[in-house]
Amino acid sequence: MKIMTCPVNGPRAISEFSYGGEIRTMPDPATCSDDAWADYIFNRNGSPGVKCEWWCHTPSNTWFVAERDTARDVILRTYLYTVAS
Amino acid sequence: MPWRLLRFALSDKHPEPRMFTRHDQLKPAYDVVIIGGGGHGLAAAYYLARDHGITNVCVLEKGYLGGGNTGRNTTIIRSNYLTPEGVKFYDESVRLWQDLSTDFDLNLFYSNRGHFTLAHTDAALRTSRWRAEVNKHFGIESEVVGPEVVKKAAPMIDLSCGGHAPILGALYHAPGAVARHDAVAWGYGRGADMRGVEIHQRTEVLGIDVAGGKVTGVQTNRGRIATNKVLCAVAGSTPRLLDMVGIRSPITIHPLQAMVSEPVKPWLDPILVSGSLHVYISQSARGELIMGASLDPYEVQSTRSTLDFPEGLSAHMLDMFPFLSNVKVMRQWAGMADMTPDFAPIMGRTPVEGFYLDGGWGTWGFKATPVCGKTMSYTVANDRNHELITGFTLDRFRNFELTGEKGAASVGH
Numbered sequence: 001m002k003i004m005t006c007p008v009n010g011p012r013a014i015s016e017f018s019y020g021g022e023i024r025t026m027p028d029p030a031t032c033s034d035d036a037w038a039d040y041i042f043n044r045n046g047s048p049g050v051k052c053e054w055w056c057h058t059p060s061n062t063w064f065v066a067e068r069d070t071a072r073d074v075i076l077r078t079y080l081y082t083v084a085s
Numbered sequence: 086m087p088w089r090l091l092r093f094a095l096s097d098k099h100p101e102p103r104m105f106t107r108h109d110q111l112k113p114a115y116d117v118v119i120i121g122g123g124g125h126g127l128a129a130a131y132y133l134a135r136d137h138g139i140t141n142v143c144v145l146e147k148g149y150l151g152g153g154n155t156g157r158n159t160t161i162i163r164s165n166y167l168t169p170e171g172v173k174f175y176d177e178s179v180r181l182w183q184d185l186s187t188d189f190d191l192n193l194f195y196s197n198r199g200h201f202t203l204a205h206t207d208a209a210l211r212t213s214r215w216r217a218e219v220n221k222h223f224g225i226e227s228e229v230v231g232p233e234v235v236k237k238a239a240p241m242i243d244l245s246c247g248g249h250a251p252i253l254g255a256l257y258h259a260p261g262a263v264a265r266h267d268a269v270a271w272g273y274g275r276g277a278d279m280r281g282v283e284i285h286q287r288t289e290v291l292g293i294d295v296a297g298g299k300v301t302g303v304q305t306n307r308g309r310i311a312t313n314k315v316l317c318a319v320a321g322s323t324p325r326l327l328d329m330v331g332i333r334s335p336i337t338i339h340p341l342q343a344m345v346s347e348p349v350k351p352w353l354d355p356i357l358v359s360g361s362l363h364v365y366i367s368q369s370a371r372g373e374l375i376m377g378a379s380l381d382p383y384e385v386q387s388t389r390s391t392l393d394f395p396e397g398l399s400a401h402m403l404d405m406f407p408f409l410s411n412v413k414v415m416r417q418w419a420g421m422a423d424m425t426p427d428f429a430p431i432m433g434r435t436p437v438e439g440f441y442l443d444g445g446w447g448t449w450g451f452k453a454t455p456v457c458g459k460t461m462s463y464t465v466a467n468d469r470n471h472e473l474i475t476g477f478t479l480d481r482f483r484n485f486e487l488t489g490e491k492g493a494a495s496v497g498h
Contacts, residue, residue, distance in 0.1 A: 015393065019383035035483060042335040042426060042482040046324030048386035070338075073385045 006057040007064050007080045020054030023065065050076065104271060105150075105278045111285060114311040115143045117465055118303050119318060120290050120326060122146025123155040124266070124451065125443050126318035127273035127284075128458020129465070134280035136459075137466035143283040144274075145290055145305060151270030154320040157388075157420035158451040159343050159365060159377045160266045161356055163200050165220050165227045165258040167212075170476035171429065171490045172223045174456060177473060179260055181455035189272035193264045194370055198355050200261020201235055205250040205361040213256035226259040238355045247404040250361055261356050263367055269454055293329040293440070300330070300439035316441045316465055318457075321386070321421025323444035330437045334445075335482055336423045340381045341448050342394045344417035346409075348372035362401040373415065376402060380422060380448065388419045422447045429488035432461065432477040433470040441465050442479065449490075 005011045022045060027036050045051070048071035055066045055078070067077040093101065117133060119126045122144045133139045146152075162182055164175035186193045204210040213229050220227030232244050232252045245251045274284055285307070292304035293315060302311045317326045323336050349372050356367040363379040378398045381391070395414055403410055423445045425431060430453070431445035443461050446453070460471035470478060476488050 038483045038485065039333060043333040044324075044335055044337050046334065046336045046338055046384075046423075047328050048325070048338075051384075070384050071386050073387060073389060 004055065004066065004075055005078050006060070006062055007078055008062045009057055009060055012057065016058055018056050018058055020056060020063070023052045023054060104275055105284055108283045108285060111143065111288070111305065111307055111310055112283070113309075115283075116141040116312070117314045117316065118142075118310055118312045119144045119316045120303070121153070121318035121320070121322075122150045122270070122274070122284060122286060123153045123318065123320065124151065124269050124273065124454035125155075125320075125446070125457045125461070126316070127151075127270055127277055128454050129316055129318060129443070129461045130277040130282045130284075130458075131273045131280075132458045132462035133466060134277055134282050137462055139466055140281035142277075142281075143285060143310070144277070145288045145303070146284070146286045147289040149286050150274055150284070151267050154420040154422070154446070154450060155270045155454075156267055157343070157418055158266060159367070159375050160263045160451060161200070161261065161365070161367065162195075162264060162452040163258050163261040163356075164225055164452075165200070165202070165216055165256060165261075166490060167216050167219060168429070168476075168488055168490050169219065169223065170488055172219060172225060174473050174477075175452060176223065176225055177459075178453050178456035179262075181459065182262070182264065182452075185269075185272065185455060189276055191268060191272045191275070193268045193272065195262055195264045196370065197260065197262045198367065199238065200258040200356045201230075201238065201358065202256040202258075203235065203252050203357060203359040203361075204254050204256070205246065205252055205359065207253070209361060210254050213254065216256055220258075228257055230255050230257045239353060239357060241352060241406055241408055242357075243405060243407055246362065247407070250404065263356065263369070265370075266451060269451075273454075273458065290326070290329075293326070295330055295437055295440075298436075298438055300437060313439045314441070314465055315439060316443060316461060318443040318461070320423055320444070320446050320450055323423045323442070327442075327444075330435075330440050332435055332437060332440075332479070334431065334479060335426050336431065336445050337384050338386045338421050339383070339424050340385050340388065340419040341377070341422045342381065342390055342417060342419045343375065343377040344395055344398065345369070345376070345415050346374040347413045347415050349374070349412060357405070359401075359405070362404060364398065364401045364405065366402065366405075374409075374412070380424070381419075386421060388421060390417050390419050426482075427487040427489050429490040430477050431479050432457070432474040433464055433479070434468070435479055445477075 164179045166172045217227045289306045294302040353368040358365040425445040463471040
């Protein structure tokens, strides 16, 4: 994995990007239990597989989504995040 | 040619005993099954057999002995950590290391070098003082020294680091040492083997049977084994194993890369570490420079290497030692490190009865090999966490009681 395609700026060297971790859904802090909150802030899915992750193209500060196979270190797809309607 | 070697070549049978007994078949049941034939797993097997009299034990290894992070680290041993939990734990480990060669009757090439953590900024110097005070409180040799002491110990160093990161001082830890890492796995393995422990290489765990919240067996590619106790000691694969028993954890896997240069004449006695330049370096008994840097910045579950790594590391290395510019890099490799949010391991009992975890060893596992074996064998034998590991249990995350070990290797702070 040497080149990543930014959805706005096109293919760029991987050194221009920073990793933001897997996309996760935050539970409502006002209503969820302490256990559910601890699970959200600490626990991660550490097994290999295809994951949807946050990445940022640092020079243009563009945050986007990358689908990446973490066992083979191959990027499958990148796209801008859209809120599901 | 030495006579012993000639005799070896002419003989039909092996005139020398093999290092380990070969077992063709797995038994249907064991008292304890240890997953992972690296330093930690084999040390636990050794102490289970030697100190607790539990010998109906088998160690399962997917590849070959010591082929994971035991054989991929940069072999540094030290105890100048930052938290009281860390300091006590690693100090016990350093003490065990010092007698290990005698214990095994095998030369581990344990070599006491002295360890400098270089400080290039006021903030780093302040952390060094803090670490030195915590260390001294627990009776560990650790002190802040000036740049002239660094220069005296490593005369080839450029104290200005190319002019952009001048060395202001260092944390000096006299007991810092290096050892031959493969020999550690072999020594523990042979010691366990001689006491009746079975070591099965090329045996992969495919699943762990849990019934009513208790471990009942292990599924392998060579059949099922019945057991009530499983110790998981698989750096880099811990999340996969935890998925098999349905435990969630904060562990993520990042590759940690290292490289060695061609062998050169001995010129560097101490071990040097720079957090700001992301460099650690020592010279092996063969004359190779063993060099490491920081973790890869994103999650990957493979031991692939990248070109960015030697490029970046070499640049920083030349800041410190400009005269190395003509020395060639001989090889590079990577290991998969189990990273935790507080840079402390995760050890001990788990919510699944009979499933014990020795994971989250990130970038700091090799130096802890003896004490992990000792404390985990106690924990498995008595079904009770050893007092030295109570700060490292999995439920510290659920209880919001993190350990915060910023003295770990390759961590910028």
